[in-house]
Structure formats: C-alpha cells, structure tokens
Amino acid sequence: MAELQLQAVKKRFGSIQTIHGVDLQIQPGEFVVFVGPSGCGKSTLLRMIAGLETVTEGSIHIARRDVTSLAPSKRRVSMVFQSYALYPHMTAEQNLSFGMRMRKVPKETIQEKVGRASEILQLEPYLKRKPGELSGGQCQRVAIGRALVQDPDVFLFDEPLSNLDAELRVKMRTEIADLHQRLGATMIYVTHDQTEAMTLANRIVVLRDGRVEQVGEPMALYTNPANQFVAGFIGSPKMNFLPVQATGMEDQKTKVAVSGESGESGKVELAVPCGTEPAAGDELTLGIRPEHITVDDSSELRAQVRSVEQLGSISYLYCTLGGQSLCVQSHGQLLPRPGYEVGLAFVPEKLYLFDADEQTISTLKPMAEH
Template sequence: MADLQLASIKKTFGKTQTIHGIDLQIQPGEFVVFVGPSGCGKSTLLRMIAGLETVTEGSIHIARREVTDLPPSQRRIAMVFQSYALYPHMTAEQNLSFGMRMRRVDKDEIQRRVQRASEILQLQPYLQRKPGELSGGQCQRVAIGRALVQEPDVFLFDEPLSNLDAELRVKMRAEIADLHRRLDATMIYVTHDQTEAMTLADRIVVLRDGRIEQVGAPMALYANPANRFVAGFIGSPKMNFLRTGLGQSCGEQVTVTLAGDGGAADFTIPCTAMPSSPESLILGVRPEHIDLADDSPLRATVKTVERLGATSYLYCDLAGQELCVEHHGAGLPRAGTTVGLRLQSSQLFLFDGNDKRISADKPVAEAH
C-alpha cells in the first residue's frame, strides 16, 4: 500500500489551462474515484499521475517519493484502460506475463505472479485462450490481471467498464470491489458514471472544469452536497431544483414558498447561512423524498411514467417546473392526471444565488 499526494497540480495545453491547482491527499489502501462530466479533467489528472501527461505546475508524490518528472516505468503504478489493449495473437497467460518477460524477470517469479493473479481473478480456465476466444468481461479481467502482476504501489483505472453492456458492468463492479477488499491496495478510478462512483469508492472526488468541487465518502456527498452542481450530479435520478417565492429568514431558519397548480406550500428549512438575495433561492429535493398526497395543496400534472418494476418514476409539471417523483407499489397514476405532492420537510435543501448550499447538514444515513 502507498499514499499519493497531489500538490497544486496544473495542466496547460498551449494557452488553455485545463487543470487549475488540484490539491489532494489519498491514503494507503484507499479506493478513490474521480467523477465528473465529460471534459472535467478527470482522465487528464489520472494520466498525469501515471506519467503519460507532463505536469505544468505542482508536484506528485507516491509512497512519499516525488515522481513528478519520472517516466511511467519508474512510478510503481499500473494502469487499466478503457480499451483492453490485449495482444490478440497472445494467450491470456502470455498477455499477463509479457511485461515481466520484457523486463527479464526471473521465470519462477513470473510463474508465481501469473498464478496468483489468475487465482484472484478466476482466470485459470482461460489462460490458454486468446482474446478473440474470451468474452468482454474475461478480457477485462485479463487486463486487470496484467496490472496486478506488476505488484504496483497504486492501481489506476481509466473508465474500464465503459465498453461493457449494462449487465456485465454490474458484475465487473462487484469484482473490482471484491479485488480491492482482498488486496487492500491503493486504487484510483476514473468514471463519468456516478453509480460506479457510489458503488466502489471509499471517497469520491467530484470534478468540474479542472477544479475539485467536493471530496467525501459517497453517502456524505449524497446527504450533504456542497453546492448545486454536486447535488445534481450525485444521485440517480438527479435532485429536483425548484424556484421558490420570496424567502424570509429568522434566526437560523429560512422560510420559502413553493407554488403548485392548486395552491402553495411554505417550508421552513434550518440554514447555516442567511441568503443575501432571498428572491434567488432554489429549493432542492430528491425524487425519493416526495410522496403522493391527495390532500396536499401542491398539485402537479403527470407528463410521463417510467415503470421499472417495484420502483417507478413520475415526471411531472409543477406550475411550469419539471419534477421527478419516485413511487413504489400499486396505484400508479397515469400520464395526464393531476396528483397531490407532499415534500418531506426534513429532506429539503436550499441553495443561494451562487448555487452554494446554505441549508444545514443532514445526518449521513449510512457509512461507506
């Protein structure tokens, strides 16, 4: 296991700066996921850690050793790419051992490492098959095994599941999580899929435009996003954001009014800061924290119903504002009908005109 430290990391391509002073400390054995939309800089940051991109400013330390200017071969890292990048004319065993054979590692040591990796990844039945004879998941396990045999200080994963179908992605997520538990290794994983981030990470690093928006455990980010961007990115379906009427502040509470088709409702929300412009407040509520209630003055029109079995999602129009509601069980409303909605007052968020969350912290329901 090894720690990793990024200090004031910047990256410039020509006159365009893409990474804007990243500071991050990753602990030994930690599984950290970089997540964010396309173009946020997560893959560029990973490639700088790997030594595949130069660092314009700042420093990188792995296992308390500065590696900023070292080539990839001297950083004691191993990387798994989005594409499997396997040699098609070699067997799985030959792909696993190729790098060690090129470095003239002792044959007994090669055999030991290949055997260990194949046992961990359950590749023994496939060692004599070539990539064309393997499934996508088996190819990805060989790619992970090729990293595993290097016995690195840090594992780097660059969107390794993007080329797999939905069912196989779920299976591989479980295998990668199990691999981390067994190895207790330091891993950094890049994805645009927040479900992968929530499933795998000890900590999530949310990136936007080359800057860190927030770092924290998955459920901590879910319960207490720092701003509207993180609140909308973490959670699926994403949080609803609703314009409110003029807010009133009193002590450590803010009262806002939300209009519906049949009336309005007031909500009083504990806050850590008072808004400078109450008229620009945005109310946030997740789909699972909205209940159907016939007696509620908040009336909305159901536009679309998404049926997923035990759980369904109602996409509604609330006085001109889009709203997603999670619904369980029978009695599913039909598109075009009007329903009453009740927002769970203890689960509401409030964001100011700068998109910063000003509502008080909520308890984290589950430690990761």
C-alpha cells in the same frame, strides 16, 4: 499500499488550462474515485499521476517519493484502460506475462505472479485462450491481471467498464470491489458514472472544469452536497431543483414559496432549516430528491403527471410543477396516469436550499438521517 499526494497540480495545453491547482491526499489502501462529466479533467489528472501527461505546475508524490518528473516505468503504478489493449495473437497467459518477459524476469517469478493473478481473478480456465475467444468481462479481467502482476504501489483505472454491457458492468463492479478487499491496495478509479462511484469508492472526488468541487465518502456527498452541482451529479435519478423565492425567517428556518400548477394562486410556503438568513424576495433554488417526495391527494401543492416509468419494485412519476420538471419515486402499484393532477408532499427535513451562486445554504443533514 502507498500514499499518494497531489500538491497544487496544474495542467496547460498551450494557452488552455485544463487542471486548476488540484490538492489531494490519498491514504494507503484507499479506493478513490474521480467522477465528473465529460471534459472535467478526471482522465487528464489520472494520466498525470501515471506519467503519461506532464505536470505544468505542482508536484505528485507516491509513497513519499517525488515522481513529478519520473517516467511512467519508474513510478510503480499500473493502469487499466478503457479498451482492453490486449495483444490479439497472444493467449491470456502470454498477455499477462508479456511485460515481465520483456524485462527478462526469471521464469519462476513469472509463473508465480501469473498463477497468483489468475487465481485471484478466476482466469485459470481461460489462460490458453486468445482475446477473440474471451468475453468482454474476461478480457477486462486479463487487463486487470496484467496490472496486478506488476505489484504496483498504486492501481489506476481509466473508465474500465464503459465498453461493457449493463449486466457485465454490474458483475465487474463487484469483482473490482472484491479485488480491492483482497489486496488492500491503493486504487484510483475514473468514471463519469456516479453509480460506479457510489458503489466502489471509499471517497469520491467530484470534478468540474478541472477543479475539485468536493471530496468525501459517498453517502456524505449524497447527504451533504457542498453546492448545487454536486447535489445534481451524485444520486440517480438526480435531485430535483425548483426556483423559489424567500419570504422570511421563522424559528431559524427560511420560508420559501413554491409554485404549483395553479400558478400564483397555487403557491405553497415551505420552511427549510438554513445556516444563513436570505432577505425576503431573494431568488433561491430548492432541492429535493425523488425519494423524499410522496403523492398526497390532500396536499395543496399540485403537479401534473407527464409520464410514468415502472421498474418493478419502484416506479418514477415525471411531473410538471409550476412549469418545472419533477421526478417522484413511488413504491405503489396503483399509479396515476399521464395527464392526471396529483398532490405532492415534500419531506421537510430533506429539503435543500442553494443561493444565487449555487452554494448550499441549508443546514447540512447528518449522514444518519438518510
């Protein structure tokens, strides 16, 4: 286990800056996930930690050593890539031991480390097989084992599950989580899949355009997003956003007007606990997650159902509300048909407000409320 610290890390490719002064401290044994859309800089940041990209400014410390200028082989890190990158002409056992054989590690040590990695990853039945004889999940386990035998201070994962099918991704997520529990090692994992981030991480680092938007435990980010970007990225299906107008304050709550499908005459006023006092007439954004909306025929807030997605235990209604798209989660079996008008009710304490700069201005909700 090792501590990892990034101090004001920047990266430029010529005149283009892709990482803008990232400060981050990762504790020994933490599982931290870098998440964000394509092009946000998460893989570049990981490659700088690994030593595969140079740092333009700032410093990187691993186990309290300044490794900013060290070669990858001197950093005591192991990286698992998106592609397995296994040698096709070698068996799984030979792939696991290749790096150690090149460094002329004693045979007894090689056998011990390969045996331990194979036991942890349940690879014993496949050691004599070549990659072409293995499934995608088995190949990825060999790639993880190759990192494991190096006894690194930090494990780095660069979207390791993106080439697997949906069923294998779920299985490998569980295996990686189990591996972290067994080893207690420091792990950094890059993904664009927020489901992977929520299920694997001790803490999530949300990145956008080379900047850290928010760092926190998965449910803290889900419940208390710092801004509209984080609120929309964390959670599946994502949070609904509706343009609203502030109409005043009452009992430390901001009153906003939401338009239903009936236009101006269908506006409904809602009250949201708010940490600031927007002026009447201010244009704001209201956020509400699909699971915090219910179908209520008595509600004055009317929406039109566009389509219905039934997934067994839950269903999703995709509606139009005041010209805006809205997703509603339902556990009912009797669902309205597309084209029907329904009443919708919002859970008041689960409403979020964002200002014109997309910053959260509603009173943050304690995690226990979710």
